[in-house]
Amino acid sequence: MNNETNVLLQNKIKELIIPASKVAHVQLGNSLEHALLVLIKSRYSAVPVLDSAYKIQGQISKTMILESILGLERIEYEQLDGRFVEEVMDSNIPHMSEDDYFLKALELSINHPYVCIEDANGVFVGILTRRSILALVYQYFRKQ
Ligand code: AMP
Numbered sequence: 001m002n003n004e005t006n007v008l009l010q011n012k013i014k015e016l017i018i019p020a021s022k023v024a025h026v027q028l029g030n031s032l033e034h035a036l037l038v039l040i041k042s043r044y045s046a047v048p049v050l051d052s053a054y055k056i057q058g059q060i061s062k063t064m065i066l067e068s069i070l071g072l073e074r075i076e077y078e079q080l081d082g083r084f085v086e087e088v089m090d091s092n093i094p095h096m097s098e099d100d101y102f103l104k105a106l107e108l109s110i111n112h113p114y115v116c117i118e119d120a121n122g123v124f125v126g127i128l129t130r131r132s133i134l135a136l137v138y139q140y141f142r143k144q
Contacts, residue, residue, distance in 0.1 A: 008140050011102040016136065017117050017126040025050050025124075026085050028057055032065050033080035039065070048116050049089045054123050056116045058091040098125060102136070109133045 024042035026035045039062050046061035068088040069079040108115045109130040117125050
């Protein structure tokens with residue numbers, strides 16, 4: 001591996017993070033109706049789920065919500081208000097720390113469109129998207 005490749009792979013991910021203040025999210029206890037509104041308005045297919053202490057609990061997507069209200073013959077929209085984010089979210093999502101290296105982000109981006117980043121106390125600080133990872137890899141190869 002040449003030196004420049006090493007530099008790329010050993011880069012810290014800090015500069016690539018989209019800060020929490022710019023990330024659409026929902027919280028535990030929010031209704032599925034609220035979550036669907038956030039997803040539709042933000043136009044993202046999935047967003048992080050946080051608790052009241054701003055710690056990452058999982059993610060929720062439009063597909064998860066729609067699947068959970070699928071009846072035998074129709075989508076039962078009336079269920080949206082009486083059901084909650086924690087009933088359908090995926091809790092099994094990867095996390096990274098701000099101090100992790102680029103190589104780990106690159107590996108996780110194979111299977112995840114974005115990865116949540118937390119600080120040393122487990123508090124959500126933002127996300128790293130596959131888009132920003134690919135953009136950096138593209139810049140690297142263009143310079144070669
Ligand atoms: P992108 O690579 O920009 O298409 O983003 C990939 C995925 O990351 C999106 O489908 C969303 O699930 C998530 N995402 C990106 N930006 C945001 C944001 N500002 N707020 C919430 N989720 C986001």
